[in-house]
Amino acid sequence: MTTYAAPIRDMQFVLHDLLEISKQDLSGYNELEPEFTEAILDAAGKLASEVLAPLNRVGDHEGCTLENGVVRTPTGFRAAFDQMREGGWTALDCDPDYGGQGMPYVIGLAAGELFSASNMAFTMYQGLTHGAYSAIHAHGSDEQKATYLPKMVSCEWTGTMNLTEPHAGTDLGMLRTKAEPQDDGSYLISGQKIFISAGDHDMSENVIHLVLAKAPGGGESTKGISLFIVPKFLVNEDGSLGARNAVSVGNLEEKMGIHGNSTCVMNYDGAKGWLLGDLHKGMRAMFTMMNEARLGVGLQGYAVAEAAYQNAVTYARERLQGRAVTGDANPAGPADPLIVHPDIRRNLMDQKSFLEGARALAFWGAYLIDRARLAEDKTADDLISLLTPVIKGFLTDKGFDSAVQAQQVFGGHGYIEEQGMSQFVRDSRIAMIYEGANGVQALDLVGRKLAAEGGKPIMAFFEMIKAEIKAHEGDAALKADFLEPLKSASKDLQAAGMYFMQQGMKDPNAALSGSYDFMHLFGHVALGLMWTRMAAAAKKALAEGRGDRQFYETKLATGRYYMARQLPATAMHLARIQSGADPVMALDADRF
Amino acid sequence: MTTYAAPIRDMQFVLHDLLEISKQDLSGYNELEPEFTEAILDAAGKLASEVLAPLNRVGDHEGCTLENGVVRTPTGFRAAFDQMREGGWTALDCDPDYGGQGMPYVIGLAAGELFSASNMAFTMYQGLTHGAYSAIHAHGSDEQKATYLPKMVSCEWTGTMNLTEPHAGTDLGMLRTKAEPQDDGSYLISGQKIFISAGDHDMSENVIHLVLAKAPGGGESTKGISLFIVPKFLVNEDGSLGARNAVSVGNLEEKMGIHGNSTCVMNYDGAKGWLLGDLHKGMRAMFTMMNEARLGVGLQGYAVAEAAYQNAVTYARERLQGRAVTGDANPAGPADPLIVHPDIRRNLMDQKSFLEGARALAFWGAYLIDRARLAEDKTADDLISLLTPVIKGFLTDKGFDSAVQAQQVFGGHGYIEEQGMSQFVRDSRIAMIYEGANGVQALDLVGRKLAAEGGKPIMAFFEMIKAEIKAHEGDAALKADFLEPLKSASKDLQAAGMYFMQQGMKDPNAALSGSYDFMHLFGHVALGLMWTRMAAAAKKALAEGRGDRQFYETKLATGRYYMARQLPATAMHLARIQSGADPVMALDADRF
Structure with missing residues (x-):
């Protein structure tokens, strides 16, 4: 539909x-x-x-x-x-x-x-x-790359990531899957993994599982975990498929959404696996792909919301219900289209201004990853590391909210499965959870990324904002609509960071109690920066008389909406952060 | 589960x-x-x-x-x-x-x-x-009451409300269901109604449908609509069941949630019906139950969230994952329970402080309805009319958000249907839509209720807040933690009302563009008032040495959380409101 x-x-x-x-x-x-x-x-x-x-x-x-x-x-x-x-x-x-x-x-x-x-x-x-x-x-070793990559590039073979176990989600140190070294250099992997997306299916010849497991000598913490390649079918020397490995699907999960993806319980019963990267350094190997993987989930968050938004716009244009308060917009018809109503527009503009800002942030993030890789640019690498939890957490939270808003435009029809709006909401919900639940993203941001490199990346981000404001301060319209709101939002973010520095020394809970709000505050400032840059770019195009005038004017109007109507959230998040740990930690666990 | x-x-x-x-x-x-x-x-x-x-x-x-x-x-x-x-x-x-x-x-x-x-x-x-x-x-007439009420009180017969048609939701003026008067004083009802909750089922002997339809002479607007009683089985003079009426189930909708309720397409093919109340005054008859019905939906919003919260608390106490940043809380176990983590507490406290405030507001609302009915108290009636869209809109929006937060505590397990957390989210979603979508509640609040009775009800609400603050201003702790935040939030609400009065005269869109934010702003102030009263009541009980000390202290701590961490949202909503209609109405319909 x-x-x-x-x-x-x-x-x-x-x-x-x-x-x-x-x-x-x-x-x-x-x-x-x-x-x-x-x-x-x-x-x-x-x-x-x-x-x-x-x-x-x-x-x-x-x-x-x-x-x-x-x-x-x-x-x-x-x-x-x-x-x-x-x-x-x-x-x-x-x-x-x-x-x-x-x-x-x-x-x-x-x-x-x-x-x-x-x-x-x-x-x-x-x-x-x-x-x-x-x-x-x-x-991977050269041999591993030669064996697996060509088939994975073409998706003749597909891949999976096996981290979670029934009792160990975020806390991977507790995982129990074991890897026993064999004389031939391989390992026998035994254990159960859950929530394995694309764990098994009928669209490829082979499935290459990457599995976190504990090999002897690594100790109990996450530091001792290793990463293994465990193919569904063993691969012969000539590249052809050999015997079935001892890995099987224990169950297929019935989920709230993404029903088209097979989320499997995977059982490893002495399956043959090969170490990927260094022994006991599996977490490090995982982390090198983390920025990209988390950026990809942030992208899902707003991408599904974009699809939901498009359908909400169509519905708002076509569905006739009520009359515009300022006079009939469709006098020949039995009623006006929904889109005449201010509250429907408020709803749609919330979505549109978020979505376009989110796209800019995600694409910028991808550019920073390219810059880090292709030019070995340490500053870009540090910046994307800082931004990654924000992109993942903020874009998926807001993407879900946005899909819910799109569903709301449909009234009762949005609740009927056949319409498809419910699916957008149910599907996008998972993005807030997997690849590190958003609370974990916030913890990563405040507990690790803020202080990384002595705080240089966050300082660089603030400098970037300052430079942006300075570059356009001669433009009165840009100043009023974009630069001043950005400056104010950025001050809120700085004040929050300062609060963490001062209070976090005395009580780490003071910082961690505000981590989630900080992630959202940061997200708004990042989108404010994106919108300021986009507004400047649109004005430039208009001044140069390039392209579709209406497109650039719409871009500016959408940006003004974001700055006026979304950015004020930063003060709220700051107030929540500055209320500190006391309200959050006040109750004994048995008083909830 | x-x-x-x-x-x-x-x-x-x-x-x-x-x-x-x-x-x-x-x-x-x-x-x-x-x-x-x-x-x-x-x-x-x-x-x-x-x-x-x-x-x-x-x-x-x-x-x-x-x-x-x-x-x-x-x-x-x-x-x-x-x-x-x-x-x-x-x-x-x-x-x-x-x-x-x-x-x-x-x-x-x-x-x-x-x-x-x-x-x-x-x-x-x-x-x-x-x-x-x-x-x-x-x-109803005495005869109608005698015929139907005893069986409906016992639920031997159940009832339904038939408003929506495929092309007419909020805009009931467009409905097409016809009522043709018959010589015996009855009517023949013909048309199709959709989204009829409990439309048909196997748990009662009869279903008494209340159906909005157009009888001749009423004109085209909502004013000409009449309300009819259309039983599934006709009722004989002696009260026994007679012939099957010409009403049937056209379809059962596949919905996002509340699967246990039968949401039906109902087809009326010349079904026998009897006028309920006055001819062409059906909307008025509907509206007399509106406060109660909408309060009931607001209640669903937080009630389902309460169930979700309880399960999230249990999970947070039992699930071992990670270690408290301030030192192991469960040194003998493999990890600490989730509830030691500040961000999990932030999540749970958001839920708890909302839920208890919501309960207070809903119960107060029910008390006002009792007062209006039993004592024919006009002030109470006016106040509950003002509060009704807030109770419906705010409690269902926040109730849904709260259920989503509860689901989040479960991580990946929350996404698995077997766990039951997804159901809370899916079920509570409908409360934001039915009985008047929340955007319509906001419109009712700002477009109708604010100005009702010359603004007396809203003024009375503000006076109530002032009196509350005055009554306790000698209590320094209450002042800092409750009275001052309430005063500040209440000022935001007044400023928003003032903005609507000043701008709304010139441009009705200026008020309507802020209606949704006003509903949320109002909701926060109402919960702020509830929390202030509850804090005063808890302090009184503590001072008198009554009951369970820990309960009252927990109540105070939960209230402090609400005032410190939720109430700051009022300033954000005010800023959004005061940005006016321009950002909202800027785009032509084809530029979305």
Whole structure:
């Protein structure tokens, strides 16, 4: 029932007006001219709209099924996955040495938005594979890379990440899965893993599991954990598939959403595995892909909300209900369209101004990852490390809220499954949880990232804001609508950071009690910065008489909405933070 | 998987410490001594915890089914409904002339919280019946009352409300269902109604539909609509059931939640109906029950969230994950319970401080309804009319958010349907939509209720706050923690009202663009007032050395949390309101 159109115009604006990617001095970036990226996004958008979006409801409705140990994906998923493979969409930003197209990550991310928005559950099969590819690419031996990467780049084989166990989620130090070294250098892996997305399915020949497990001598903490490659089918020397490994699907979880993705309980019963990276350094290997993986989840948060928003706009334009308070807008009809009503607009503008800001932040994040990798830019690396928990936590929380708002536009019809709006809400809910629940993101931000490198990255972020304000302070309209709200929001963020520094010394709970609010405060400031930059870029384009005037004026109006109506949240978060630990920690555990 | 315990201690606090009901000079109130209400709540709580709660997941999982035009409810619903009937729980606050127990509404509402919290979908069958009972009781002829009410009080017959049609939701003026007058004084009703909760099922002998329809001569607007009684089975003169009426179930909707309730498309094909109340005055008849119905939905919002909260607390106490930053709390175990972590407490305190404030507001609302009815108190009637959209809109929005937070405590486990946390989120979502979507509540508040009676009710509300502050200003601790935050929040609300008065004259969109924020701003101030009163009541009890000291101290600490951490939202809502209509209305409809 829902439809999806690729927001290519807006993506092009972010890539070229905001980030000016083809002008950046980064390997591969100079090829990214507007015509080139548009062609890519057009083709990806066509696949998303015409193939993946129509399967979204099918996937939700049918779900995956487990029969005799074999997982079947919903009708149409297999054929669509073939189309994705054949179109080369799985290989976009992969290493050409292993069959990839070698494009920058920012392009992979942009295409990923289109796929995730149109069908999140489906796109996860490829997304997980890309994560596993990255881990093997970064930490694998030459032999491992040669064995696994070409097939994973093409998604002939897909990948998974196996972290969680029934009793060990965030606290991986408690995991019990064991790895016993064998004489031939391999390990026998035994244990149970849960919540394994894309854990098994019928769309690829093989599934390459990356499994965290404890090998002897590593001790009890997370520091002693190692990472292993455990293929579903063992791979022969010649690359052909050999025996079935001792790994099986214990159960398929019945979930709130993303029904089209197979979330498995995986049982490892002495399965053959090979160490990936260094022994007892598995967590470090995991963390090197963390920024990318978490950015990818932040992207899911706003991507699904974008799809929900598009359908809400269509409904608000078409559904006739009530009359505009300022006079009939549709006098010939029985009523005016919903979109005439101020509160419907308030709802839609909340969504639109968030979504476009979120896209800018996610694409900027991808650019920073490219810069860190391609130019070995330490400043960019530090900055994206700081921003990662914000992107993951803030964009998924707000993305979910945004999808709920989109559903609300439909009134009672939004609650009926057939309409598809409920699915957006149910699907986007998981993004707040997996890849580190958002409370853990907040803890990472305040407990680790703020103080990292002696606080240099956060100082650099504040300097960036100052510079932005300074660069445009001669522009009176920009000053009133953008620079002053940004300055005020940024002051709130600084005050919060200061509070943590002063109070956190005395009582770590004082900082941690405010961590979640700090993540949201930071998110608003980051989006405020994005909107200020986008406003400046739009004004520049207007001044130069480039392109579609209406597009740039709409961009400015949307930005003004964000600054006027969303940014005031920073003061609230600051007030909550500054109330300290006492209200939060006051009760004994048995008084809740 | 989830459990539910009746929060009787807290209810008793609200009834007796806060509202002091047995001391109120209202008919029937002086019997409501603490021992008496406790006995009632204990018995209702037992039914809720032991019978209804275990059926909650069953109802969600099985849902209702439609076979050959007959709706079947989930396993166990019928027997539970019998228990509810036999226990007299459907008759609690009904008129003794028709078999009711004649208790005040506040007691009916308190019991209703227990039932809705434990099984919202199930309780709706009785709730809808109560609504239809109230309409017939208020507007029916003596003959109609004698025919229908005794059976509806006992829920041998259940009731429904038929408003919405496929093309007409909020805008009831567009409805097409026709009523043709017959010679015998009855009407033939023809048309289609959708989203009819409890529209048909197998738990009662008859279903009494109240149907809005257009009879000749009423014109096209909502003013010409009439309300009809349309029974599923016609009732013979002797009260026995006669022929099947021409009303049938067209479809059973597949919904996001409340699967245990049968949401029907109802087809009326010349069904026999009888006018209820005056011809062409159907909307007025509907509106007389509106305060009660909307208060009931506001109650659902926080009641389901209360159940979710209880399960989140249990999980947070039992789940071992990570270590407290201030030193191991459970050194003998492999990890500390989640509840040691500040961010988990922040999450739980957000829920707890909202829920207890919400309960106070809802119970106060029920008391005001009693006062309006039993003492014909116009001031109370005006005040509850003003508060009704706030109670409905704010408590359901925040109740949903609260359920989402409870789900978050479970991490990945919260996303698995078997755990039951997803159901709380999915069920509570509907409360934001039905009985007037929350945007419509905001419109009602700002567009109608604020200016009602020349603004007297809102002025009276502000006076109430002033008086509360004045009454306790000698108490330094109360002043700092409660009175000052309340004063500040109340100022924000006044400033918002002032803004609407000044700007709304020039541009109605300026007021309507801020209506939703005003509803939330008002909600926070109302809960701030409740918390201030509860804090004063708790201090009084402590000073008098009454009861459980720990309970009252916990109450004070929870109130301090609300004032410090939730009330700062008022400034954000004010800022959003004061940014006016421009950001909201800036875009042409085709630029979204």
